[in-house]
Each structure stands twice: as C-alpha cells, then as structure tokens.
Amino acid sequence: MQARDYSFIKSFKKGALVLLVFILSISLLTACGSQGETELTNQETAVPNETAASEGTETTASTRVVTDELDHEITIPTKPLKVFAPYMEDSMIVLGVNPVAQWADGKNGQLYLQDQLADVPKVNFVGGLPPAPEVVMAFEPDLIILHTAFYAENGVYEKYSKIAPTYVFKNAAGDLVSSVTKLGDLLGKGAEAEQALKDYEKKKEEAKAKLAPVAEGKKAALINFNGKGMYMIGGNYFGGYVLSHELGLGKSKLVETKNSMDVSLEIIPDIDADFIFTMNNKGTGTANMKELTDNAIWKNTPYAKAGHVYEVDDTYWTGSGLIAYGKIINDVVTLLAP
Structure with a gap:
C-alpha cells in the first residue's frame, strides 16, 4: 500500500490555529473598544448632569428671604433689577x-434730584397717597420698597405684594444710617452704602x-x-431731623414729642428757639x-x-436722603457759621 502524505493536514492545522488567534485578537479589541465607548458615553452623559446641578444652585441663590420692619417675611431677588422705591x-x-x-407730587418729582433722574418716569402720589396697583404694575418692578408704614396702610401692602415682593420701612427718614444700610443690603450694594455713610459722617x-x-x-x-x-416740623423728619439729630441743635418744647405743630400768632411767643428756618412750600405759602x-x-x-430767621429751599429741606441731608448741612453752616 502506498504511504499517504499527511503534510497538507499539518499545514491546515497550523493555518487554522493562526486564524483562530487572529479572530480571538479581533474579538478582544472589539470588546475593549465597546467598553471604552461605553465609558466615554457615560462620561459625556455626566457633564450635562453636573451643569444641571450647577444651574439648580444658581436658581436657589437668585432669591433670598428677608423680614421687613412690619415683620413681613418676603422672598426677594438677590440682585433686583427693577426697583420701585418712592421717596x-x-x-x-x-x-x-x-x-x-x-415719586412725584403732581407733575414734579423731587426737584433737587432731577439732574440725575431726568429720564425716570414719574408716578403721582395724589394727596400724598400711593398710586393704584395697576399704575405700579405697568413698570414691572421685581422689588417694591415703601419708605414709611403709612404707604402700606388701607390694603396697599396686600395689593402691592401681589405685583412684586414688597419691603416696608416704619420710617426710613427717621434713621438714615439704618435705612441706607438696609437699602444697600436689599439692593446688593452693601459696600457702596458703607462708603456713602462714611463720607456723610465725615461731612x-x-x-x-464748625457750628x-x-x-x-x-x-x-x-x-x-x-x-x-x-x-412747625418736629425732629423726626426732613430738615427737622438734620437740625436736631444730625447737628445736635435743640428742639422747641412745642415739638419735643410731636412730628408737627400748627403755628398761629397766638403761639409765637411760645416758640423757644434761637434760630428759625422757614420754607415756602412750592411757593404756595407766600x-x-x-x-x-x-x-x-x-x-x-x-x-x-437778632436776625436769626432764615428762609431755606423746601425742595431738599423736605428730602430724606444723604444728598438732601448734605445740602441741608451746607445751608446751616453757611447761614450760622459762614
């Protein structure tokens, strides 16, 4: 019998083994590639999740809760952009x-501020009363600040607070340091408030x-x-506050415990004062x-x-802010200690 040649079988086995190794290598590479793609996909998916978490934090930080001077707890913007704060x-x-x-009385705002507020719309406080809610709503405020509790009476607060968060001072003009500090906090302007008060204190x-x-x-x-x-204006508001609280001049006994007192010829002898300052309100009192x-x-x-009667400018002597107070101080120094 002729002997058979099995060399081709050996060659076939050897080739098959090489093919098998090749196939296994491809499979392993494919598996590794798939795993890498899966990990990459997971990493890419995590980025939007982190962004969303960050956005959520920003949203939370965009508001904060404060309590006003009438004990209303309100949520206000951290950085209010459209503020209505009359007077x-x-x-x-x-x-x-x-x-x-x-704020405006008729067509006029506070005249001593108009060089800086010329482009700001005026809202008329007829008879000293706050405007209707729809008037305020038209300006789309994101924060309303009322400088006196009087403005919040008769349901005004409830109506205004439906328009925007509404913060009420009892009497912002009664303690300017406190009200400017609080206003700076409400508006996110704490540093500016601190510097303004330092400059005013020095003045x-x-x-x-000098006085x-x-x-x-x-x-x-x-x-x-x-x-x-x-x-007669007492020592709790406007120029009366500057005279008594800021400059340390004494008050007449007639207004020691009052915000105001009607003046007539009968009480003139009872006005115990060394200096009299008079105002002609918008020229109507001539x-x-x-x-x-x-x-x-x-x-x-x-x-x-003694010639100690002085007529002063009612436009800022009835103001309640650092600009007005600074002007009043200038007047008093000029008139009493030139």
Whole structure:
C-alpha cells in the first residue's frame, strides 16, 4: 500500500490555529473598544448632569428671604433689577441705582434730584397717597420698597405684594444710617452704602465742629408755610431731623414729642428757639409767610430781633436722603457759621 502524505493536514492545522488567534485578537479589541465607548458615553452623559446641578444652585441663590420692619417675611431677588422705591430715590442714587419710576407730587418729582433722574418716569402720589396697583404694575418692578408704614396702610401692602415682593420701612427718614444700610443690603450694594455713610459722617462731624462756637446749647425750629397755613416740623423728619439729630441743635418744647405743630400768632411767643428756618412750600405759602413775619408779635421775638430767621429751599429741606441731608448741612453752616 502506498504511504499517504499527511503534510497538507499539518499545514491546515497550523493555518487554522493562526486564524483562530487572529479572530480571538479581533474579538478582544472589539470588546475593549465597546467598553471604552461605553465609558466615554457615560462620561459625556455626566457633564450635562453636573451643569444641571450647577444651574439648580444658581436658581436657589437668585432669591433670598428677608423680614421687613412690619415683620413681613418676603422672598426677594438677590440682585433686583427693577426697583420701585418712592421717596427713596435720593438714597438709591447714592448707591448707584436708578429706580424704575420716581415719586412725584403732581407733575414734579423731587426737584433737587432731577439732574440725575431726568429720564425716570414719574408716578403721582395724589394727596400724598400711593398710586393704584395697576399704575405700579405697568413698570414691572421685581422689588417694591415703601419708605414709611403709612404707604402700606388701607390694603396697599396686600395689593402691592401681589405685583412684586414688597419691603416696608416704619420710617426710613427717621434713621438714615439704618435705612441706607438696609437699602444697600436689599439692593446688593452693601459696600457702596458703607462708603456713602462714611463720607456723610465725615461731612457731618466737620460741620458740627464748625457750628459748635455759635450753636452749642442753642435751639432751632423749622416752619413750613403753604397755601393752607403754617406748621412747625418736629425732629423726626426732613430738615427737622438734620437740625436736631444730625447737628445736635435743640428742639422747641412745642415739638419735643410731636412730628408737627400748627403755628398761629397766638403761639409765637411760645416758640423757644434761637434760630428759625422757614420754607415756602412750592411757593404756595407766600401770603401766610408775609402775614406772620409782618406782624408786630413776630418782629418782637428774640430770634427776629437778632436776625436769626432764615428762609431755606423746601425742595431738599423736605428730602430724606444723604444728598438732601448734605445740602441741608451746607445751608446751616453757611447761614450760622459762614
């Protein structure tokens, strides 16, 4: 029998083995590739999740909860952009913020601020009362600030708070340091508030030092004349606050415990003051001012005889902010200690 040649079988086995190794290698590479793609896909999917978490944190930090001076707990924007704060425009300007609308009496805003608020719409406070909610709503404020609790009365707060978070001061004009500090906090302008108050404090102390030789131990009264009559402004508001609280001048006993007091010829002898400051409210009090100052009773008072009666500008003597207070201080120093 002829012997068979099995060499081709050996060659076949050897080739098959090489093919098998090749196939296994390809499989392993494919598996590794798939695993890498899976890991990459997972990594790519995680990025949006991290972004979403970050966005969620920002959303939470975009608001915060504060309590106003009437104990309303409100959620306000961390950085309010459209603020309606009637009669606090002075302090807002100091902090570098323009309001979305400004307080006005008739067609006029606070005249001493109009060079900086010329382009800001005016909102009329008819009879000193806050405007209707729909008027305020038209300006789309994201924060409303009321400088006195009086503005929040008669359901105004409830209506305004439906428009935007509404913060109420009891009397922002009664403690300017506190109200400017709080306003800076509400508007995210704490550093600006701190610097403005430092500058004002320096100005006030310099004025007190200059006034001391002529005004120490003396009293001052502020009388406002308008079309209806005349009244003395106490030491809790406007120029009266500057005279008594900021510059240290004493108050007449007639307004020691009152915000105001009607003035008539009968009470003139009871006005215990060394200096009298008078205001002609928007020019409406001219007749009443003349009637009083032309009277013999007035002319015989110690302050009138000494020439210590001074007419001042009502536009900022009835203001309540650092700009107004600074102007009032300038007037007092110029008039009493030139």
